[in-house]
Amino acid sequence: MNFYEHTLESLADEFESLGYKRFNARQVFTWVYKKQMHDFSRMSDIPKPLRAYLDTHYTIETLKVASRHESRDGTVKYLLELDDGERIEAVLMHQDYGLSLCVTSQVGCSFGCRFCASGLKKKSRDVSSGEMVRQVLTVEAEEDVRITHVVVMGTGEPFDNYDALMDFIDTINSPYALEIGARKITVSTVGVVPGIERFAEEDKQVNLAISLHAPNDTLRSRLMPINEVYPLKPLLESVKRYIEKTNRRVTFEYLLIEDVNDSLSHADELSDLLRGINCYVNLIPFNAVEEFNIKGSKDNQHRAFYDRLLKRGIRATSRREKGADIDAACGQLRTKS
Ligand code: SAH
Numbered sequence: 632m633n634f635y636e637h638t639l640e641s642l643a644d645e646f647e648s649l650g651y652k653r654f655n656a657r658q659v660f661t662w663v664y665k666k667q668m669h670d671f672s673r674m675s676d677i678p679k680p681l682r683a684y685l686d687t688h689y690t691i692e693t694l695k696v697a698s699r700h701e702s703r704d705g706t707v708k709y710l711l712e713l714d715d716g717e718r719i720e721a722v723l724m725h726q727d728y729g730l731s732l733c734v735t736s737q738v739g740c741s742f743g744c745r746f747c748a749s750g751l752k753k754k755s756r757d758v759s760s761g762e763m764v765r766q767v768l769t770v771e772a773e774e775d776v777r778i779t780h781v782v783v784m785g786t787g788e789p790f791d792n793y794d795a796l797m798d799f800i801d802t803i804n805s806p807y808a809l810e811i812g813a814r815k816i817t818v819s820t821v822g823v824v825p826g827i828e829r830f831a832e833e834d835k836q837v838n839l840a841i842s843l844h845a846p847n848d849t850l851r852s853r854l855m856p857i858n859e860v861y862p863l864k865p866l867l868e869s870v871k872r873y874i875e876k877t878n879r880r881v882t883f884e885y886l887l888i889e890d891v892n893d894s895l896s897h898a899d900e901l902s903d904l905l906r907g908i909n910c911y912v913n914l915i916p917f918n919a920v921e922e923f924n925i926k927g928s929k930d931n932q933h934r935a936f937y938d939r940l941l942k943r944g945i946r947a948t949s950r951r952e953k954g955a956d957i958d959a960a961c962g963q964l965r966t967k968s
Contacts, residue, residue, distance in 0.1 A: 633714070634663065634691040635768070636761035638801045639808070651681050660807040663691065693769040694762070706954030708964075709770055713738070713762055717755065720785060720964045721766040724953050729779030729815075734766050735964065736796060737787025742821050744842075744855045746886060748920040748958075748965045749786040758787065760798035767803060781811055784819040784840075786964045790826025800837060813837045819884065824861040824869045831873040840882040840913070841870060845892050846900035854892070863904070871908060880909045887928035887936060888917050898936045902943035911946035918955055918963050 637645070643656035658676055662668040671677075671685035695712040702708070707723040722733040739752040763783075771778055781803060783789045789796045800816060803809040813836035820826055821842050830839060845851035851858040858866075870881055883905065887893045905912065914937055917927030928936070933949070940947040953959070 632689055633761045634689040635764045636759060638798050639805050651678065655681060657807050664808040693772055694765045696769065696773060700957040702954040702957045702959060704953055706959055708954060708957050708959035711766060711769060719758060721770055722954060722959045723770050723774065730776055731780035731782060732767055732770055732778045733782050733785045734763050735785030735787055736763065736783055736789045736792050740787050742788055742857055746854060746888065746917065746923060746925060748963050751922060751965055757792040757795060760795040763799040764802050767809065780815045782817045788821050788823060789818050790820045790823040793826055793829060821855065821857050822861050822866045824865050827869040827873055831876040839873065840884055843883040844886045846897050846904050850892060874909050883910055883912045884915055885912050886915045886917050887933050889926040889928045893928040893932050893936055895935060895939050898939035899943065902940060902945045905945055911948060912940055914947055914949045916952045918952060920963060
Protein backbone atom coordinates (compact mmCIF):
# COMPACT_ATOMS: atom_id res chain seq x y z
CA MET A 632 0.00 0.00 0.00
CA ASN A 633 1.09 3.58 -0.54
CA PHE A 634 1.91 5.32 2.72
CA TYR A 635 0.10 8.50 1.64
CA GLU A 636 -3.24 6.67 1.80
CA HIS A 637 -3.07 6.93 5.59
CA THR A 638 -4.52 9.72 7.65
CA LEU A 639 -2.80 10.34 10.97
CA GLU A 640 -5.76 8.67 12.67
CA SER A 641 -5.75 5.54 10.51
CA LEU A 642 -1.99 5.13 10.95
CA ALA A 643 -2.31 5.51 14.72
CA ASP A 644 -5.09 2.88 14.68
CA GLU A 645 -2.86 0.52 12.77
CA PHE A 646 0.10 1.07 15.09
CA GLU A 647 -2.09 0.54 18.12
CA SER A 648 -3.49 -2.70 16.73
CA LEU A 649 0.10 -3.88 16.26
CA GLY A 650 0.93 -3.10 19.86
CA TYR A 651 2.79 0.17 19.27
CA LYS A 652 2.02 3.61 20.61
CA ARG A 653 -0.40 5.91 18.85
CA PHE A 654 2.14 8.73 19.07
CA ASN A 655 4.46 6.74 16.83
CA ALA A 656 2.12 7.76 14.02
CA ARG A 657 2.79 11.42 14.74
CA GLN A 658 6.51 10.74 14.68
CA VAL A 659 6.33 8.89 11.38
CA PHE A 660 4.14 11.63 9.87
CA THR A 661 6.68 14.22 10.97
CA TRP A 662 9.49 12.26 9.33
CA VAL A 663 7.61 11.82 6.11
CA TYR A 664 5.93 15.21 5.72
CA LYS A 665 8.18 17.59 7.63
CA LYS A 666 11.62 16.09 7.09
CA GLN A 667 10.83 14.50 3.74
CA MET A 668 12.43 11.27 4.89
CA HIS A 669 11.32 8.48 2.58
CA ASP A 670 13.43 5.71 4.06
CA PHE A 671 11.60 4.13 7.00
CA SER A 672 14.74 2.35 8.19
CA ARG A 673 16.37 5.70 8.96
CA MET A 674 13.60 7.03 11.23
CA SER A 675 15.84 6.94 14.28
CA ASP A 676 13.28 7.52 17.04
CA ILE A 677 10.92 4.77 15.81
CA PRO A 678 11.18 1.24 17.27
CA LYS A 679 13.28 -0.92 14.95
CA PRO A 680 10.63 -3.64 14.37
CA LEU A 681 8.11 -0.94 13.46
CA ARG A 682 10.54 0.52 10.95
CA ALA A 683 10.95 -2.94 9.42
CA TYR A 684 7.17 -3.37 9.34
CA LEU A 685 6.71 -0.08 7.52
CA ASP A 686 9.45 -0.95 5.11
CA THR A 687 7.86 -4.24 4.06
CA HIS A 688 4.25 -2.98 3.96
CA TYR A 689 4.49 0.47 2.45
CA THR A 690 5.76 2.23 -0.60
CA ILE A 691 6.21 5.94 -0.38
CA GLU A 692 6.28 7.45 -3.80
CA THR A 693 4.88 10.55 -5.40
CA LEU A 694 3.28 10.37 -8.86
CA LYS A 695 4.96 9.92 -12.20
CA VAL A 696 5.01 13.08 -14.28
CA ALA A 697 3.82 12.33 -17.81
CA SER A 698 4.16 15.93 -18.98
CA ARG A 699 4.41 19.53 -17.82
CA HIS A 700 3.08 22.55 -19.68
CA GLU A 701 3.74 26.11 -18.64
CA SER A 702 1.43 28.90 -19.69
CA ARG A 703 2.50 32.43 -20.62
CA ASP A 704 0.99 33.64 -17.34
CA GLY A 705 3.08 31.16 -15.32
CA THR A 706 0.28 28.64 -14.72
CA VAL A 707 1.66 25.11 -14.89
CA LYS A 708 -0.37 22.08 -15.90
CA TYR A 709 0.85 18.67 -14.89
CA LEU A 710 -0.27 15.45 -16.48
CA LEU A 711 0.32 12.84 -13.79
CA GLU A 712 0.26 9.09 -14.00
CA LEU A 713 -1.33 6.97 -11.27
CA ASP A 714 0.06 3.55 -10.36
CA ASP A 715 -2.48 1.73 -12.57
CA GLY A 716 -1.57 3.89 -15.56
CA GLU A 717 -4.61 6.21 -15.39
CA ARG A 718 -3.75 9.83 -16.05
CA ILE A 719 -5.00 12.94 -14.30
CA GLU A 720 -4.21 16.64 -14.35
CA ALA A 721 -3.25 19.09 -11.62
CA VAL A 722 -2.80 22.81 -12.21
CA LEU A 723 -0.52 25.17 -10.30
CA MET A 724 -1.52 28.83 -10.27
CA HIS A 725 0.42 31.84 -9.06
CA GLN A 726 -2.01 34.09 -7.23
CA ASP A 727 -1.23 37.37 -5.49
CA TYR A 728 -2.02 35.62 -2.20
CA GLY A 729 0.13 32.55 -2.80
CA LEU A 730 0.52 29.36 -4.78
CA SER A 731 -2.67 27.51 -5.45
CA LEU A 732 -3.05 23.94 -6.72
CA CYS A 733 -6.16 22.73 -8.49
CA VAL A 734 -6.56 19.06 -7.59
CA THR A 735 -8.40 16.29 -9.45
CA SER A 736 -10.83 14.14 -7.46
CA GLN A 737 -11.99 11.57 -10.03
CA VAL A 738 -10.56 9.99 -13.17
CA GLY A 739 -13.02 11.43 -15.69
CA CYS A 740 -16.43 12.75 -14.66
CA SER A 741 -19.95 11.42 -15.19
CA PHE A 742 -21.96 14.54 -14.34
CA GLY A 743 -22.00 15.67 -17.95
CA CYS A 744 -22.25 19.46 -17.62
CA ARG A 745 -22.81 20.71 -21.16
CA PHE A 746 -19.95 23.19 -21.09
CA CYS A 747 -17.24 21.20 -19.33
CA ALA A 748 -14.43 19.30 -21.03
CA SER A 749 -13.86 17.05 -18.03
CA GLY A 750 -17.16 15.31 -18.72
CA LEU A 751 -16.05 14.24 -22.19
CA LYS A 752 -14.45 11.25 -20.54
CA LYS A 753 -16.80 9.36 -18.21
CA LYS A 754 -15.56 8.55 -14.74
CA SER A 755 -13.52 5.35 -14.70
CA ARG A 756 -12.75 5.47 -10.99
CA ASP A 757 -12.37 7.70 -7.97
CA VAL A 758 -9.04 9.27 -7.10
CA SER A 759 -7.97 8.01 -3.65
CA SER A 760 -7.07 10.35 -0.80
CA GLY A 761 -3.42 9.32 -1.11
CA GLU A 762 -3.47 10.11 -4.81
CA MET A 763 -4.82 13.58 -4.04
CA VAL A 764 -2.11 14.11 -1.43
CA ARG A 765 0.45 12.90 -3.96
CA GLN A 766 -0.73 15.48 -6.51
CA VAL A 767 0.27 18.16 -4.01
CA LEU A 768 3.57 16.47 -3.09
CA THR A 769 4.54 15.79 -6.69
CA VAL A 770 4.03 19.38 -7.81
CA GLU A 771 5.79 20.72 -4.70
CA ALA A 772 8.80 18.49 -5.38
CA GLU A 773 8.93 19.17 -9.11
CA GLU A 774 8.67 22.93 -8.74
CA ASP A 775 10.58 23.13 -5.46
CA VAL A 776 7.81 25.23 -3.87
CA ARG A 777 5.39 25.11 -0.98
CA ILE A 778 1.76 25.13 -2.05
CA THR A 779 -0.26 27.51 0.14
CA HIS A 780 -3.79 26.99 -1.22
CA VAL A 781 -5.68 23.99 -2.54
CA VAL A 782 -8.83 24.07 -4.64
CA VAL A 783 -10.63 20.81 -5.35
CA MET A 784 -11.81 22.01 -8.76
CA GLY A 785 -10.03 19.69 -11.13
CA THR A 786 -11.72 16.86 -12.98
CA GLY A 787 -14.47 15.08 -11.05
CA GLU A 788 -17.04 15.76 -8.37
CA PRO A 789 -15.52 15.83 -4.87
CA PHE A 790 -18.82 15.06 -3.12
CA ASP A 791 -19.17 11.95 -5.27
CA ASN A 792 -15.93 10.77 -3.61
CA TYR A 793 -16.70 12.06 -0.15
CA ASP A 794 -14.65 9.90 2.21
CA ALA A 795 -11.47 10.18 0.17
CA LEU A 796 -12.00 13.94 -0.04
CA MET A 797 -12.29 14.26 3.72
CA ASP A 798 -9.20 12.10 4.33
CA PHE A 799 -7.29 14.23 1.86
CA ILE A 800 -8.35 17.44 3.60
CA ASP A 801 -7.43 15.90 6.93
CA THR A 802 -3.89 15.16 5.80
CA ILE A 803 -3.11 18.40 4.00
CA ASN A 804 -4.56 20.32 6.95
CA SER A 805 -2.78 18.28 9.67
CA PRO A 806 -0.13 20.08 11.73
CA TYR A 807 1.95 16.87 11.43
CA ALA A 808 1.67 16.85 7.63
CA LEU A 809 1.26 19.67 5.10
CA GLU A 810 -0.36 22.14 7.47
CA ILE A 811 -2.37 23.99 4.83
CA GLY A 812 -4.93 26.06 6.72
CA ALA A 813 -8.57 25.02 6.32
CA ARG A 814 -9.45 28.52 5.14
CA LYS A 815 -6.97 28.06 2.33
CA ILE A 816 -8.76 24.97 1.06
CA THR A 817 -11.80 25.21 -1.22
CA VAL A 818 -14.12 22.44 -2.34
CA SER A 819 -16.28 23.06 -5.39
CA THR A 820 -19.41 21.00 -5.98
CA VAL A 821 -21.77 20.64 -8.92
CA GLY A 822 -24.54 20.69 -6.30
CA VAL A 823 -24.75 17.25 -4.74
CA VAL A 824 -27.18 18.01 -1.91
CA PRO A 825 -26.37 15.03 0.39
CA GLY A 826 -22.70 16.02 0.14
CA ILE A 827 -23.47 19.59 1.18
CA GLU A 828 -25.53 18.27 4.10
CA ARG A 829 -22.67 16.06 5.28
CA PHE A 830 -20.12 18.80 4.77
CA ALA A 831 -22.16 21.07 7.03
CA GLU A 832 -21.69 18.59 9.87
CA GLU A 833 -17.88 18.53 9.59
CA ASP A 834 -16.18 20.74 12.09
CA LYS A 835 -13.93 22.36 9.50
CA GLN A 836 -13.35 25.89 8.26
CA VAL A 837 -12.94 24.76 4.65
CA ASN A 838 -14.50 26.96 1.93
CA LEU A 839 -17.44 25.70 -0.06
CA ALA A 840 -18.16 26.77 -3.63
CA ILE A 841 -21.28 25.79 -5.55
CA SER A 842 -21.35 25.66 -9.34
CA LEU A 843 -24.63 27.43 -10.03
CA HIS A 844 -24.33 28.80 -13.57
CA ALA A 845 -28.05 29.53 -14.04
CA PRO A 846 -30.72 31.45 -12.12
CA ASN A 847 -33.67 29.13 -12.85
CA ASP A 848 -34.37 25.42 -13.12
CA THR A 849 -35.17 25.35 -16.83
CA LEU A 850 -31.85 26.82 -17.82
CA ARG A 851 -29.85 25.03 -15.14
CA SER A 852 -31.25 21.65 -16.15
CA ARG A 853 -30.30 22.40 -19.72
CA LEU A 854 -26.70 23.15 -18.73
CA MET A 855 -26.26 20.74 -15.84
CA PRO A 856 -28.10 17.39 -15.80
CA ILE A 857 -27.59 17.12 -12.01
CA ASN A 858 -30.26 19.80 -11.67
CA GLU A 859 -32.89 17.18 -12.55
CA VAL A 860 -31.86 15.29 -9.42
CA TYR A 861 -31.23 18.27 -7.13
CA PRO A 862 -33.09 21.33 -8.43
CA LEU A 863 -32.49 24.85 -7.15
CA LYS A 864 -34.94 24.77 -4.26
CA PRO A 865 -33.43 21.80 -2.37
CA LEU A 866 -29.96 22.94 -3.42
CA LEU A 867 -30.37 26.41 -1.94
CA GLU A 868 -32.08 25.02 1.15
CA SER A 869 -29.07 22.80 1.80
CA VAL A 870 -26.74 25.75 1.27
CA LYS A 871 -28.73 27.83 3.77
CA ARG A 872 -28.53 25.03 6.31
CA TYR A 873 -24.79 24.80 5.68
CA ILE A 874 -24.41 28.53 6.36
CA GLU A 875 -26.54 28.29 9.51
CA LYS A 876 -24.44 25.40 10.83
CA THR A 877 -21.00 26.67 9.93
CA ASN A 878 -21.45 30.43 9.88
CA ARG A 879 -19.37 30.46 6.73
CA ARG A 880 -20.02 32.45 3.61
CA VAL A 881 -20.35 30.37 0.45
CA THR A 882 -19.33 31.13 -3.09
CA PHE A 883 -21.62 30.61 -6.05
CA GLU A 884 -19.72 30.11 -9.26
CA TYR A 885 -21.44 31.53 -12.30
CA LEU A 886 -20.04 30.93 -15.72
CA LEU A 887 -20.92 33.62 -18.24
CA ILE A 888 -21.96 32.08 -21.56
CA GLU A 889 -22.88 34.35 -24.41
CA ASP A 890 -26.62 34.61 -25.09
CA VAL A 891 -27.33 31.71 -22.73
CA ASN A 892 -27.19 32.96 -19.14
CA ASP A 893 -25.62 36.42 -19.37
CA SER A 894 -28.48 38.89 -19.92
CA LEU A 895 -29.33 41.57 -17.41
CA SER A 896 -32.62 39.85 -16.71
CA HIS A 897 -30.63 36.74 -15.77
CA ALA A 898 -28.64 38.97 -13.41
CA ASP A 899 -31.87 40.21 -11.88
CA GLU A 900 -33.23 36.70 -11.52
CA LEU A 901 -29.96 35.61 -9.90
CA SER A 902 -30.09 38.52 -7.46
CA ASP A 903 -33.63 37.58 -6.40
CA LEU A 904 -32.63 33.96 -6.02
CA LEU A 905 -29.65 34.69 -3.77
CA ARG A 906 -31.00 37.65 -1.80
CA GLY A 907 -30.50 37.14 1.92
CA ILE A 908 -27.99 34.31 1.54
CA ASN A 909 -24.54 34.99 3.02
CA CYS A 910 -22.64 34.50 -0.20
CA TYR A 911 -20.83 36.04 -3.05
CA VAL A 912 -21.01 35.25 -6.71
CA ASN A 913 -17.83 34.49 -8.57
CA LEU A 914 -18.27 35.33 -12.24
CA ILE A 915 -16.11 33.02 -14.34
CA PRO A 916 -15.27 33.69 -17.96
CA PHE A 917 -16.22 30.66 -20.05
CA ASN A 918 -13.15 28.94 -21.42
CA ALA A 919 -13.52 27.64 -24.92
CA VAL A 920 -13.76 23.89 -25.33
CA GLU A 921 -13.39 22.88 -28.96
CA GLU A 922 -16.09 20.17 -28.81
CA PHE A 923 -18.80 22.62 -27.70
CA ASN A 924 -20.37 25.26 -29.81
CA ILE A 925 -20.62 27.85 -27.06
CA LYS A 926 -18.81 31.08 -26.40
CA GLY A 927 -17.91 33.12 -23.38
CA SER A 928 -19.65 36.46 -22.85
CA LYS A 929 -18.04 39.57 -24.28
CA ASP A 930 -16.11 41.72 -21.83
CA ASN A 931 -18.68 44.49 -21.80
CA GLN A 932 -21.51 42.03 -21.10
CA HIS A 933 -19.46 40.45 -18.32
CA ARG A 934 -18.95 43.87 -16.78
CA ALA A 935 -22.60 44.84 -17.19
CA PHE A 936 -23.69 41.60 -15.49
CA TYR A 937 -21.26 42.22 -12.65
CA ASP A 938 -22.42 45.83 -12.18
CA ARG A 939 -26.05 44.74 -12.18
CA LEU A 940 -25.43 42.21 -9.40
CA LEU A 941 -23.70 44.85 -7.29
CA LYS A 942 -26.49 47.32 -7.92
CA ARG A 943 -28.97 44.68 -6.79
CA GLY A 944 -27.02 44.21 -3.57
CA ILE A 945 -25.30 40.93 -4.43
CA ARG A 946 -21.59 40.72 -3.70
CA ALA A 947 -19.66 39.56 -6.72
CA THR A 948 -16.11 38.96 -7.81
CA SER A 949 -14.72 38.28 -11.19
CA ARG A 950 -12.23 35.48 -11.64
CA ARG A 951 -9.47 36.07 -14.10
CA GLU A 952 -8.79 33.17 -16.37
CA LYS A 953 -5.43 31.52 -16.13
CA GLY A 954 -3.68 29.03 -18.32
CA ALA A 955 -6.17 29.20 -21.19
CA ASP A 956 -3.34 28.86 -23.73
CA ILE A 957 -2.34 25.45 -22.35
CA ASP A 958 -5.90 24.10 -21.87
CA ALA A 959 -5.45 24.38 -18.13
CA ALA A 960 -8.28 26.78 -17.39
CA CYS A 961 -11.45 25.84 -15.49
CA GLY A 962 -13.41 23.13 -17.19
CA GLN A 963 -10.68 22.42 -19.70
CA LEU A 964 -9.01 19.63 -17.84
CA ARG A 965 -9.13 16.33 -19.58
CA THR A 966 -6.59 13.86 -20.68
CA LYS A 967 -6.24 14.16 -24.40
CA SER A 968 -3.44 11.64 -24.58
N1 SAH B 1 -17.43 19.03 -10.03
C1 SAH B 1 -17.07 20.23 -9.33
C2 SAH B 1 -15.61 20.63 -9.45
C3 SAH B 1 -14.96 20.56 -10.80
S1 SAH B 1 -15.43 21.79 -12.00
C4 SAH B 1 -17.98 21.36 -9.76
O1 SAH B 1 -18.79 21.17 -10.66
O2 SAH B 1 -17.93 22.43 -9.15
C5 SAH B 1 -14.72 23.30 -11.43
C6 SAH B 1 -15.41 24.54 -11.95
O3 SAH B 1 -15.11 24.77 -13.34
C7 SAH B 1 -16.92 24.45 -11.86
O4 SAH B 1 -17.47 25.65 -11.39
C8 SAH B 1 -17.28 24.24 -13.32
O5 SAH B 1 -18.63 24.54 -13.56
C9 SAH B 1 -16.31 25.14 -14.01
N2 SAH B 1 -16.20 24.93 -15.45
C10 SAH B 1 -16.51 23.82 -16.15
N3 SAH B 1 -16.31 24.01 -17.48
C11 SAH B 1 -15.85 25.27 -17.62
C12 SAH B 1 -15.42 26.04 -18.74
N4 SAH B 1 -15.39 25.54 -19.98
N5 SAH B 1 -15.00 27.31 -18.50
C13 SAH B 1 -14.97 27.80 -17.25
N6 SAH B 1 -15.34 27.11 -16.16
C14 SAH B 1 -15.78 25.86 -16.34
